Amino acid sequence: MQHTNCVVENVSDKEEPVMIVNKECKKSLNELNCHLHPLDTIASSARVAQKNIDGIMTSHLHGKDCFTANTVLQMNKLRFKDGKGDRKSFVLFLISTGLHKGLIAHYRGNRLHAFFHLCGTYHEHHSIFVNFLGTGTSWCGLRSALLKEFLSTTCHIEMQVLGLFGKLLFGPWMHRLYMSSESEISHVDAIGEIRGVLQGLRERISDPMSLFWMTADFFGHDLNNSDRTLRALTELP
Numbered sequence: 001m002q003h004t005n006c007v008v009e010n011v012s013d014k015e016e017p018v019m020i021v022n023k024e025c026k027k028s029l030n031e032l033n034c035h036l037h038p039l040d041t042i043a044s045s046a047r048v049a050q051k052n053i054d055g056i057m058t059s060h061l062h063g064k065d066c067f068t069a070n071t072v073l074q075m076n077k078l079r080f081k082d083g084k085g086d087r088k089s090f091v092l093f094l095i096s097t098g099l100h101k102g103l104i105a106h107y108r109g110n111r112l113h114a115f116f117h118l119c120g121t122y123h124e125h126h127s128i129f130v131n132f133l134g135t136g137t138s139w140c141g142l143r144s145a146l147l148k149e150f151l152s153t154t155c156h157i158e159m160q161v162l163g164l165f166g167k168l169l170f171g172p173w174m175h176r177l178y179m180s181s182e183s184e185i186s187h188v189d190a191i192g193e194i195r196g197v198l199q200g201l202r203e204r205i206s207d208p209m210s211l212f213w214m215t216a217d218f219f220g221h222d223l224n225n226s227d228r229t230l231r232a233l234t235e236l237p
Contacts, residue, residue: 038194039173042201043112046165050158057154060145068158069109071149072118076107078142086143093132099125116170120163124232126156157237164211164233169197172217193219212236 050066063070078085094101103121107114122129133147149155177190185193197218204210212234216222223230 039112060148067149067155068162071155072115073109074146079104097128113170113174116162116166119159120166120229120233123159123163124229160233160237167230168217172219176219
């Protein structure tokens with residue numbers, strides 16, 4: 001048996017056949033839920049590529065992922081976890097700077113669109129977060145370690161690139177295929193559309209800087225010029 005992937009709906013009763021196949025064929029199949037599996041592949045590849053760029057540089061945070069993935073995950077701990085984090089201080093900081101206290105979405109390493117969205121948020125408000133991390137204390141030196149990552153040019157540029165992909169690809173993908181009741185599309189009908197998106201990505205490989213001047217996302221929808229996060233992300237580093 002050569003196949004290693006299978007597409008299943010994200011419900012428990014569809015997992016039983018996969019378990020039987022795994023047992024009978026002594027194979028471990030990857031369960032790819034609906035049309036999220038290309039996003040998973042793209043996200044994993046992006047993080048591996050950035051980890052290779054990180055090279056021999058040492059991160060100040062725990063984690064074996066690229067600098068930015070570690071940073072986003074640890075920022076979520078600072079925002080939401082008692083003990084390891086500093087929830088009250090974080091919320092007071094958001095309110096005092098005029099930012100919405102729900103600005104930071106929950107992320108535990110598995111919500112792909114949230115990861116790319118958060119990269120855009122941290123890039124847009126980079127100087128504000130640097131100021132926050134440079135004040136106060138936190139258990140185990142988490143805040144000071146995060147500050148060092150935020151001040152890293154490598155991490156800052158990684159956030160910008162990943163945040164831009166969030167605006168051009170991940171956000172539109174989730175909206176088009178999962179969140180829009182007005183434009184519902186079947187999984188079969190979406191195959192051709194996804195192929196077109198992936199082809200658009202391949203065409204950008206020869207000229208990656210063109211991402212900064214795109215006027216439409218990879219689904220062909222016009223970008224919102226009044227989007228402040230998008231404007232910050234499209235400023236050349």
